[in-house]
Amino acid sequence: MNTALIAQASENDTQNLTGGLFIAVVLLTVAITFWASRQNKTAADYYAGGRSFTGAQNGFAIAGDYMSAASFLGISGAIALTGYDGFLYSIGFLVAWLVALLLVAELLRNSGRFTMADQLAYRMRQVPVRTAAATSTVVVSIFYLLAQMVGAGALVALLLGVSSDSAKNLTIAGVGALMIFYVVVGGMKGTTWVQIVKAVLLMGGTILITVLVLAEFNFNLSDLLGTAAENSGQGSAFLEPGLKYGVSLTSKIDFVSLSLALILGTAGLPHILIRFYTTPTARQARKSVLWAIALIGTFYLMTLVLGFGAAALVTGDEKEEIATSGGNLASPLLAEAVGGGPGSTGGAVLLALISAVAFATILAVVAGLTLTSASSVAHDMYANVIKKGDVTEKQEIRTARIAAFVIGGVAILLAIPGKNLNVAFLVALAFAVAASANLPALLYNLFWKRFSTRGATWSIYGGLVSSVGLVIFSPVVSGKGEDPTGKNLSLLPTNIDISWFPLENPGLISIPLGFFFGWLGTVTTKDRDSEERYVELDVRTMTGAGAEK
Amino acid sequence: MVEKISPEAHAEYQRINETDAFAELKSSYLRFVVPLTIAFMVWYLLYVFASNWAPDFMATKVVGNINIALVFGLLQFVTTFGIAIWYARFAARRMDPIADRLREQYEREIER
Numbered sequence: 001m002n003t004a005l006i007a008q009a010s011e012n013d014t015q016n017l018t019g020g021l022f023i024a025v026v027l028l029t030v031a032i033t034f035w036a037s038r039q040n041k042t043a044a045d046y047y048a049g050g051r052s053f054t055g056a057q058n059g060f061a062i063a064g065d066y067m068s069a070a071s072f073l074g075i076s077g078a079i080a081l082t083g084y085d086g087f088l089y090s091i092g093f094l095v096a097w098l099v100a101l102l103l104v105a106e107l108l109r110n111s112g113r114f115t116m117a118d119q120l121a122y123r124m125r126q127v128p129v130r131t132a133a134a135t136s137t138v139v140v141s142i143f144y145l146l147a148q149m150v151g152a153g154a155l156v157a158l159l160l161g162v163s164s165d166s167a168k169n170l171t172i173a174g175v176g177a178l179m180i181f182y183v184v185v186g187g188m189k190g191t192t193w194v195q196i197v198k199a200v201l202l203m204g205g206t207i208l209i210t211v212l213v214l215a216e217f218n219f220n221l222s223d224l225l226g227t228a229a230e231n232s233g234q235g236s237a238f239l240e241p242g243l244k245y246g247v248s249l250t251s252k253i254d255f256v257s258l259s260l261a262l263i264l265g266t267a268g269l270p271h272i273l274i275r276f277y278t279t280p281t282a283r284q285a286r287k288s289v290l291w292a293i294a295l296i297g298t299f300y301l302m303t304l305v306l307g308f309g310a311a312a313l314v315t316g317d318e319k320e321e322i323a324t325s326g327g328n329l330a331s332p333l334l335a336e337a338v339g340g341g342p343g344s345t346g347g348a349v350l351l352a353l354i355s356a357v358a359f360a361t362i363l364a365v366v367a368g369l370t371l372t373s374a375s376s377v378a379h380d381m382y383a384n385v386i387k388k389g390d391v392t393e394k395q396e397i398r399t400a401r402i403a404a405f406v407i408g409g410v411a412i413l414l415a416i417p418g419k420n421l422n423v424a425f426l427v428a429l430a431f432a433v434a435a436s437a438n439l440p441a442l443l444y445n446l447f448w449k450r451f452s453t454r455g456a457t458w459s460i461y462g463g464l465v466s467s468v469g470l471v472i473f474s475p476v477v478s479g480k481g482e483d484p485t486g487k488n489l490s491l492l493p494t495n496i497d498i499s500w501f502p503l504e505n506p507g508l509i510s511i512p513l514g515f516f517f518g519w520l521g522t523v524t525t526k527d528r529d530s531e532e533r534y535v536e537l538d539v540r541t542m543t544g545a546g547a548e549k
Numbered sequence: 550m551v552e553k554i555s556p557e558a559h560a561e562y563q564r565i566n567e568t569d570a571f572a573e574l575k576s577s578y579l580r581f582v583v584p585l586t587i588a589f590m591v592w593y594l595l596y597v598f599a600s601n602w603a604p605d606f607m608a609t610k611v612v613g614n615i616n617i618a619l620v621f622g623l624l625q626f627v628t629t630f631g632i633a634i635w636y637a638r639f640a641a642r643r644m645d646p647i648a649d650r651l652r653e654q655y656e657r658e659i660e661r
Contacts, residue, residue, distance in 0.1 A: 084618055088600055091625045095593045098632055102582040222613030229614065240608040240618055241600035252601040259597045263590065283645065286637065293633045297626055536554070536562040542574055543648040545565065545655035546558065 014348040015161045021356035022160070025201075026178065029363060032193045033186035040187045043393040044548070046400060047114035047375050048277040049188035051549065055284040057196060059291020062275050064195030065368040066093075066266075066292070067202060067299060069151055069361045070427055075300070076334075077327020078244070079307020080314075083232060085244035086307055086327075088255075090300040092262030097296065099439075100267040101289045106282035107446050107541040108273060113548050116270045116438065117380045120445050122540075123533035124453040127385050132460040134380040136437040137270040139464060140430045141373040142411065144271070145366060147426035149175060149415035152362045158325060159332065159355035169416050175362060176412035182367040183374060183404040187397075191367045192278060198364035203295060205357040209331070209350070210302040212338040213309035224305070227312035238311070254503045258428060261507030265431030268438030271372040282544050310334040318342060332358070370411070374404035421491055425476040425504065429467070432507045436463030436514035444518050446541060449534045451522050458521030463514025470506035475499050561658045565651050574647040581639055589632055596621055 040046055053061065071093065078086030112118035117133030152175045153168040160167075182190050217223040225239055232238040245255035266272060276285045310330035314322060318333045332354045336342060339350035378400035383391045391399075440459045444451040471477060479499035480489035488494055503509075540546050554562075565571050599607055599621065607618035 084622075087622055088597075091596070091622055092593070095589065095625060095629050098589050098629060099586070101633055102586055102636055222615055225614040225619075236608070236614075236616075239614060239616055240604060242604050246601065246604065255601060256594075256597055259594070263593060286640065290633055290637055293629065297630060301623075301626060535566045536559065538575070539562045539565045539571065539651070539655075542571070542578065543565070543651040543655070545562070545652045546554075546659075 014351055017348060017352040018160060018355045021352050022156075022359050025356050025360045025363070028197065029178070029182065029194045029360070032197060033182050033190035036186045036190040036193050040189060040397075043114070043379075043396055045189065046187040046397045047274070047379065049192050051278060051280050053192060053278045053284075053288075055279060055287025056291050057192070058275060058279050058284070058288035059295065060199040061192045061195040061278070062272065062288060062292040063295040063299070064197075064199035064202070064364045065271055065275060066296060067199070067361065068148060068365045068427070069155060069358055070147070070424075071300075071303070072202060072206075072361050073155065073328045073331055073358055076303045076306040076310060077322065077325070077330040079304065080310035080322055080330035080334075081327045082244040083228075083234065083238035083308075083311070084241050085246070087304055088241060088245065089258075089262075090303055092259050093266070094293070094297050094300050096263040096266035097289060097293045099263060100272065101286070101293065103446075104267045104273070104442065105276050105285045105289045108442070109276045109279065109282045109285040110541045110544045110547040111446075111537055112277060114274065114277060114379045115376050116273045116442070117376065120441060120456050121384070123445070123530045123537050124456050125529070126388075128453055129456045129460075130380040130385050132457045133438075133441070134376045134385075136433065136460050136464050137376040137380075138373045138407075139468070140270055140433050140438070141369045141376075142407070143426045143433070144269075144430040145369040145373075145407075145411050146415055146418065147423055147430070148362060148366050148369070149411055150419050150421070150423050152366070153415065153419045155328060155358060155362065158329060159358065165419075168419050172415045172419065173412055175366060176408050176415070178363055179366040179370050180404055180408035182363075183371045183408070184401045187400075188274075188278060188371060191364075191371050194367055195364040198360045199295065201357050201360050203299065205354055206299060206302045206306070209309075209335050209338060209354065210305045212350075213305050213313065213334065216309075216313060216338065224308055224312055228308040229311075231315070232311045250502050253508065254505055257503050257505040257508035260511055261428065261432040261435045261505055264439050264507075264511060265433075265435035268434035268442065269430070270376065270434070270438070271368045273438075274372055274375065275368075277548070280549070282547070306331050306334060309338075313337045366411075370404055370408050373407045374400045377403040377407070422476075422488060423491065425471070425491075428505055429471055432467045432471075432505060432510060433464055435507055436467040436510040437461075438463075440511075440514040440518045444515075444522075445537075448522075449531055449538075450528075451518070452525050452527050452530050454525045454527060455518045455520075455522030459514050459518025462517030462521075463510060466513045467506045467510035470501050470503075470510060473499055473501045474504055474506065475502070476504045555659075558659050561655050565655060568651070570647050570651060574644060574651070577643050581636070581643075585632060585636070589628065592628060593625065596625055 044050055075086055075090045108119055111122055116137055117130045120129045120133055149172055153172040156171040157163055157168045182194055229236055229238040245251050279285045279288055314333050314337050322330045322333060332351050335350040335354040336347040340346035378396055382399045383396045437460045441456045478490045478492040479497035482488055609617045611620055
């Protein structure tokens, strides 16, 4: 009788359960935001959460900010579909954190206040460097944000089992409205707690599924891999590099280019950088990166089990579904399979749970991105470029809130018509811009005394224009044609082809260019003003003397 | 400039910058992170290149279905964790005490 009852759990019930858990996630995060907003008084509260987060808290928040739905659903999906090459991708995402730990986190915490630009503006001319840094901050964040929002529309629709255009539009608008709410009401404090909660949910959900998958194979990894290879139909090639990136010389070089952008881009992502300001000291910032590395590393190790687990354990119709979803449904359907399979109560509960985790993941990441752009617009552009520093904290915070509304609104308006376009490349592009435009300027500023205002603006604009420019003429924007199912693989309609740059990832060219322009702009100017305050910057970054408290 | 600082603070920064302790702090930091950064980047790129251009080597089975590609990938995790811990220990032992002393000097001087 029991089995009969279990079998009654229909697809409808699963969707109701998923919907219920989505609402629970929304209610939980809204409550947190209200609770966190009680003490939002000063600019440091709004932009940096009062610099009151411990290393461990900030480590969870960094992990929550960094691990997007693209890595949760995308990487396990890529492994499920292309085997080992999906794993290759995630290693770059982790190793990158060493750049942040060794070269950036502590020094930035000691020398900046609220935004990436603060660190440059410490010894450069305010208006040009802030304008440049704010431009690249907003560009990187909007690219990343658009990819997340378009992805959210498709994902939530997929997870809830609705596929109409109006449902997707509604989802995008709903996610957008929520992120605006978190940022406007909660500021950095609210956003941080949303990210912490998300990181806990994500780690918990992933650990649960990983253990269940491994238990199916008596914790024998080799057996899991063997079954995955067998069921993939690819044999042992499934466990070796090459299925995705190894098809041609171009795709191999493209992979090198992507790898460079990943390891150098992370430490230049503005939404990651501003997280370092939320701790009381540089030492806590260091501790937070250690926590982040532990969490992110553990997570990517588990995606290996999830991806190969999905290839090994998900069969029949569900296997087809993973392929049609481009891999995004691998983790949720794996959860259903290890919970007892389609139609079982256990399967339905786990499917709903993992879907809700994915939803929380999307919310936390888009909130972080919106806050970052709004902070840069308010603190860099409004307060320091337009008003030349002659503003009260109250005016600045109000501007940040208005900016969050506008940026969120623009993101919704762009994501709705863009929802059927192929925008997955925007995440890789955001990393490439961060590596080409932001990281060179940050590193030069910290370690090269002679670095000048012109060098800073040239490296930022040079890296930005070359990375975005190359992508416009790359196959991701036009000329890639259609896949066998008739889906356009490029951004522009298939009858337009303006591509001449062969790589999909510009990093290989644009990162050296960013460094080159920074050097060129500096050695060709007689301006030595920025050297005067290098002594101070140097002492401050290394010792924390005079750092913001 | 981002914030005007007092002539006293400026003088104190100058003074600290010229101390032997600061020189030691900065050089021990750079001597630690620069070679290590180069090393982990080369190690990572070696992995990327091996995945691209040495498929037969990467496909070699080590035990059961576990091949060199997987071991190499997992080693990237191990080295990342290891370097992170190594740096944290180094910083706590060799850098933090000097930085604390110099910062306290600065604060005493400025808040007097």
